Amino acid sequence: MSDVIKTDICVIGAGSGGLSVAAGAVQMGADVVLIEKGKMGGDCLNTGCIPSKALLAAGHAAHNARTASRFGISTGPVDVDFAKAMDHVHSVIAGIAPHDSVARFEDLGCTVIQGEAKFTSPRELVADGKTIQAKRFVIATGSRAAIPPIDGLENVSYLTNETIFENKTCPDHLIIIGGGPIGLEMAQAHRQLGAKVTIIEMMTILPKDDHDMVDVVRTEIEASGVSLYENAKTQRVELNGNQIRVVIEQNGADITIEGSHLLLATGRAPNVENLGLDDAGVAFDRRGIEVDARLRTTNRKIFAIGDVTGGLQFTHMAGYDAGIVIRNALFRLPAKVNHSAVPWVTYTSPELAQVGLNETAAREKFGDNIRVVTWDYAENDRARAEDATIGFIKVITTPKGRILGAGIVGRQAGELIGIWTLAISQKMKIGAMAGVIAPYPTLGELSKRAAGAWYTPSLFSEKTRKIVRFLLKLG
Ligand SMILES: Cc1cc2nc3c(=O)[nH]c(=O)nc-3n(C[C@H](O)[C@H](O)[C@H](O)COP(=O)(O)OP(=O)(O)OC[C@H]3O[C@@H](n4cnc5c(N)ncnc54)[C@H](O)[C@@H]3O)c2cc1C
Numbered sequence: 001m002s003d004v005i006k007t008d009i010c011v012i013g014a015g016s017g018g019l020s021v022a023a024g025a026v027q028m029g030a031d032v033v034l035i036e037k038g039k040m041g042g043d044c045l046n047t048g049c050i051p052s053k054a055l056l057a058a059g060h061a062a063h064n065a066r067t068a069s070r071f072g073i074s075t076g077p078v079d080v081d082f083a084k085a086m087d088h089v090h091s092v093i094a095g096i097a098p099h100d101s102v103a104r105f106e107d108l109g110c111t112v113i114q115g116e117a118k119f120t121s122p123r124e125l126v127a128d129g130k131t132i133q134a135k136r137f138v139i140a141t142g143s144r145a146a147i148p149p150i151d152g153l154e155n156v157s158y159l160t161n162e163t164i165f166e167n168k169t170c171p172d173h174l175i176i177i178g179g180g181p182i183g184l185e186m187a188q189a190h191r192q193l194g195a196k197v198t199i200i201e202m203m204t205i206l207p208k209d210d211h212d213m214v215d216v217v218r219t220e221i222e223a224s225g226v227s228l229y230e231n232a233k234t235q236r237v238e239l240n241g242n243q244i245r246v247v248i249e250q251n252g253a254d255i256t257i258e259g260s261h262l263l264l265a266t267g268r269a270p271n272v273e274n275l276g277l278d279d280a281g282v283a284f285d286r287r288g289i290e291v292d293a294r295l296r297t298t299n300r301k302i303f304a305i306g307d308v309t310g311g312l313q314f315t316h317m318a319g320y321d322a323g324i325v326i327r328n329a330l331f332r333l334p335a336k337v338n339h340s341a342v343p344w345v346t347y348t349s350p351e352l353a354q355v356g357l358n359e360t361a362a363r364e365k366f367g368d369n370i371r372v373v374t375w376d377y378a379e380n381d382r383a384r385a386e387d388a389t390i391g392f393i394k395v396i397t398t399p400k401g402r403i404l405g406a407g408i409v410g411r412q413a414g415e416l417i418g419i420w421t422l423a424i425s426q427k428m429k430i431g432a433m434a435g436v437i438a439p440y441p442t443l444g445e446l447s448k449r450a451a452g453a454w455y456t457p458s459l460f461s462e463k464t465r466k467i468v469r470f471l472l473k474l475g
């Protein structure tokens with residue numbers, strides 16, 4: 001007979017979503033059991049956001065050193081120690097790990113079980129030889145790299161986000177299948193650290209973002225020497241000695257690419273296997289666990305959050321979901337998700353950030369009944385001072401000025417998108433942004449100037465000139 005633990009909330013998975021629910025619930029007075037079968041911190045800390053941004057930082061440092069001569073600074077040849085760059089990656093992970101650790105969560109008052117959780121009934125699961133009965137369960141088991149059905153893949157060794165950060169030597173030639181955010185971020189980091197890099201994408205890169213913004217990223221990526229094959233079908237993969245050979249078809253022609261390493265970055269598969277979901281009465285399909293707007297599964301006592309639901313797969317969304325579940329499960333409030341102001345950022349240089357509707361989605365929804373204004377980085381004095389004039393901001397509004405969406409491609413786009421996220425979530429009109437006093441000289445002025453451009457046609461119109469002339473005549 002195994003131990004039986006009775007608790008208020010049982011959370012499965014100690015990644016971005018699960019940790020947020022557990023920390024919030026226990027500090028609000030609930031009894032919490034947290035179960036993790038792998039590393040505390042999940043994907044984001046160990047094999048996702050953090051290592052990818054740390055490796056990008058190393059790549060950008062190398063790039064900045066190589067291009068410093070434009071500021072009159074000479075560095076001599078830039079020498080990259082790839083192993084040390086990876087040491088930096090792992091030291092960043094190690095620095096953050098205590099925040100997500102078993103010790104911290106036990107200190108907060110959680111019971112942490114290190115083992116694999118599996119439901120045995122709609123009200124009960126087992127993990128590490130213990131039976132857990134909870135008033136509410138939260139499934140936050142995340143996702144893993146989806147492995148595409150490509151001929152010959154089983155005969156070659158390939159990398160995913162779970163293994164690429166273990167490399168100690170720089171790949172000679174990294175072939176990446178998939179031109180989404182993972183593919184592009186890894187392509188740029190490795191290229192800047194000295195690898196030859198090829199991306200193979202079956203559609204066009206970053207297909208979820210507006211084409212004109214993606215064009216800016218594409219130009220920079222290609223200019224850096226990354227070979228890019230878009231609208232390319234991967235036919236097969238095979239070994240040629242110690243090289244990996246990838247045969248693709250593009251525009252009706254077969255092309256063979258040979259490289260030292262292969263990275264798969266073709267999207268994510270939800271972690272739904274071996275969880276006993278059928279025994280729990282929780283419906284799911286290949287995209288993930290089915291949830292309603294309150295993040296309840298088909299078993300009303302069980303919630304699911306984050307990547308495993310197959311929605312918008314970002315750390316900040318897993319955290320947002322956690323807040324919705326806490327309100328529903330602890331306070332019995334019927335809180336629902338609202339995805340109208342979800343930002344996302346691809347951390348290439350230049351960065352590409354988006355919140356709300358992009359232009360494509362806005363045109364699908366409202367036809368031509370929208371207004372689109374843009375402002376170029378080249379018109380911004382701070383961008384000029386830093387020689388970072390590539391990129392632009394684009395804002396989409398209703399004809400009356402309600403902000404529907406904003407996209408920014410350029411330096412610090414991820415930081416600049418915050419103010420637009422607030423504006424959209426608070427249903428602000430463009431006038432609010434135009435009236436902001438932005439410190440000079442900052443990239444933040446881009447937002448104000450784009451908003452100001454919205455008024456240009458009416459502000460500098462003949463009608464305005466007539467009014468001003470009339471008023472001036474009054475003395
Ligand atoms: C390379 C890469 C870069 C990324 N960069 C960004 C970024 O810059 N910004 C951003 O917002 N997002 C980024 N993401 C996405 C982000 O990592 C995920 O959206 C986020 O981690 C999802 O959190 P989660 O809690 O749903 O799942 P996870 O963080 O994956 O946590 C799930 C946890 O559940 C555990 N688990 C699974 N099954 C069981 C079980 N049966 N029993 C017990 N435990 C179990 C797993 O071991 C894991 O620890 C990136 C992802 C990758 C792969």
Ligand SMILES: NC(=O)c1ccc[n+]([C@@H]2O[C@H](COP(=O)([O-])OP(=O)(O)OC[C@H]3O[C@@H](n4cnc5c(N)ncnc54)[C@H](O)[C@@H]3O)[C@@H](O)[C@H]2O)c1
Pocket residue numbers: 148177178179180181182183185200201202203204205206207232233234265266267268312313314344345346347
């Ligand atoms: N900066 C960030 O916030 C960030 C960074 C990395 C990852 N993430 C998250 O992780 C998720 C997964 O990232 P991802 O880049 O793996 O997935 P993705 O789904 O965003 O992109 C995968 C790309 O691979 C392509 N593809 C799929 N199968 C292919 C094949 N057989 N051949 C060629 N191309 C193929 C798709 O067309 C797509 O463009 C993202 O959607 C995002 O939610 C976020």
